[in-house]
Amino acid sequence: MRGNHTQTKFILLGIADRPCEQTPPFVLFLLIYIVTLVGNFAIFTLVWVSPSLHTPMYFFLAHFAFTDICYSTVISPRMLADLLSEDKTISFTGCMTQFLTFAFFATIECYLLAIMAYDRQVAICQPLLYVTIISSRVCWQLIASSYLFAFLSAIIYTWCVFGGSFCGPNRIDHFFCDVVPVLKLVCSDTHSSEMVIFAFVTINVVGTSMVILLSYISILCTVLRVCSAQSRARAFHTCASHLMSVSLFFGTSFFMYLQPPSSHRSLDKVASIIYTMVTPMLNPFIYSLRNKEVKGALLKCRRNSSATGNIEEFCHLGHEQSMCSVKANGALKY
Template sequence: MERGNYSLVTEFILIGLTDHPKLQLPLFFLFLGIYVVTVLGNLGMIILIGLSSHLHNPMYYFLCNLSFIDFCQSTVITPKMLVNFVSEKNTISYSDCMTQFYFFGFFAISECQMLAVMAYDRYVAICHPLRYSLIMTYQVCSWLVSGVYALGLIGATAHTGCMLRVFFCKEYAINHYFCDLLPLLKLACSSTYVNDVVTLVSSTFNIFFPTLTIICSYVFIIASILKIQSTEGRSKAFSTCSSHIVAVGVFFGSLAFMYLQPSSVSSMDQGKVSSVFYTIIVPMLNPLIYSLRNKDVKISLREVIKRTF
């Protein structure tokens, strides 16, 4: 079909998490609270790492960037979601939808790659402690972070460029609370073959390979930890990795559930619940996980509070 045969959509309706009127207000306050905790937690982590010289090392440099990504990811999704809870007509313009889709893709891909980089950092720290400062130099860390954002930029641009080629006609109600990839493709009136290929390649490169990198890193890490003679040494080594393992498990688990299921098996209603974890819950949990389970962060926080008050 040619483009002229389509009645192009200028705006979409976001169905949201639920269409039950009685649940709208309780969900609004729930996600408002989550968003406030997310903003305070991630901005607080960024400020704390910036102010505390004790935390100026590669591990916390990566953690600072992860907090920035989580803050931006949540801000791309949650404010519009909150507005929709209290609005009668939950509409979003085509341009705003594509913009949200682009930035969501950018930060989601960046988070996948950043978690893989953090796993590599822990591998070097535990398996090659004497060479750590020689391997993880400031220049290497800067290149790794630049690579993370470059991959996010390339992936988001590829997805959005392909999405802009898709035509939408009669159906314009997105069964989701934001402009996500799979719900948008379900509304397409034109062929989505190119989008499906790009999605497969991107999912493999940005979910499978980072997961493989993380698994391989932790296989070597666990093997090295088991060789440590002292119980205290093992405990300290495990404590530096446990926070990262928890964050990785929640993020990649929910992401894989959404994007790696066959289309015949996956359900949009299940997908929405899964999406809540990697777009809203994980950005809130990450700063809490890394602060509550990390002695260095607690010590630095006390020092900053003492200096301030």
Template sequence: MAESNCTRVTEFRLTGFSEDPVIQVTLFLIFLITYLVTILGNLGMIVLIRASPQLHSPMYYFLGNLAFVDLCSSTVIAPKMLVDFISEKKGIAYAGCVAQVFTFDLFGMTECFLLAMMAYDRYVAVCHPLVYHLVMSPKCCSQLVTGSYLVGLTNGVGQTFCMANLSFCGSSIINLFFCDISPLISLSTSDTTLSRIILRTSASLFGVSSSLVVLVSYVAIISAILSISSTKGKHKAFSTCASHLTAVSIFYGTSLFMYLKPSSDSSREDKWAAVLYTVVTPMLNPLIYSLRNKEVKEALRRAVLRETGG
């Protein structure tokens, strides 16, 4: 069928997870609770960091921005997904799909680089503690965070350009619970060569490079920790990095799996992998950093005492 003679798609249909009403209601409740915990956890982390002078350090400056990005990225996905669980028509307009692609790719790549900057921060703290405050100056931290947002913006614009160059004249069914550029490329009836090149280049150039920063930083960190003679010193050093390494492993593991795997239709396993980095990770990050971090727990205790007048 010629492109000029086809009826262009103006709305996409998201398949979600199941057509079974009982399963849909159950998943709606689970994801609603998850989203509420995400909102409260990340907002709470932002407020706690701003209100606690003892948390005004580079590590928590990055963490506050990570909480903001998690808040935004989950809000791009979760509300629409929740509506679809209780709606018969799981449609999203073309313009809405473009907006979702842009904002999700913007915040997703920003998170990649924020996690990389946090790994670099831990590397300097553990391996070069004497020059830590000189290297991680407020100006340097501000530049690193600004750079992370600019890379995210570049990625968002690039993926939106990908979508703008695609024609959709056949099926309008996206086998996922949100608009993502990869299944959209598979759905397109036009030549997708350029779009696939942009997608793979972005994932490789930005995603892999930021993950390499994390990997190299932690190889150096672990090497430095193992050289510490005292067991107490080793435990203290490991405890400062364990929470970040946990968050990084979940996010990078699932997102790189999704975007660097061979191109194919989304499977059920792909959907649950996408759930991990779009829904679960934004909820877990504030929990991981608060439950495994003595400084955050102490700041929270002081905040509660101030509020209760204790």
């Protein structure tokens, strides 16, 4: 890292200032973290032990659940410990490591959301070509590319944030080491670093959100053309729940990282809580645990029998279109 780092440690100011205000958020965030771990770990384990879930959709969901576990664990344990401790210091290396891992998993989350939206778009709009387009090899290539791009982006983010000179205050007005509060402590000029961060956030966040938006628009157009009224209602309900989770994650990310540092206000911590803690907790319920096939796999594991739950399709077309022939290949398991 470049620059003269005279600071060897930082102080995280956290969420609450007074000790009497720290117990309620500690209990709340502990419950959120436990639900996040249990829900995502259940999905991750279930996908790998249930042969009926060995499809591209659940392959991506398993990686998504793993990312949510890691993504939340980077932030939550440290924040919970600080709520109970008077000593909120974190070393320079520890702060840099926390930010690097946070940026890595947050970027992976963006790419996985885009990949899952694209997977749904191909399954619904091009069902006869689904097996060819979303092959096992393509699945691994998409996952590997996501991890590679996320790692390179995280390195660049970390270089830009921690590459300056920290010779002044060391109090970070946040509950973890994030871009804006850390850059405020840099003594040297940060304009070039901010421009680089803005450019990469635009590529990673705006680019993936556009893929998601276009994919769901294509899905809805296809559903409106070929589905019955009942099927359209189910599809809209599913799309709405997915888009709610996506909107929470990307909306708060836009708010945090695509505005000038001088524009940030007290709502930054609220926005950070939403995309670091709330969305990882909601994702298992929105993407998996509401799915009848997942419930069937859970029931099968619990009873240890050969019976499986019935499949609830993302868009049940019955015999209306040949699209539903993809069911036999496990492509439309939504």
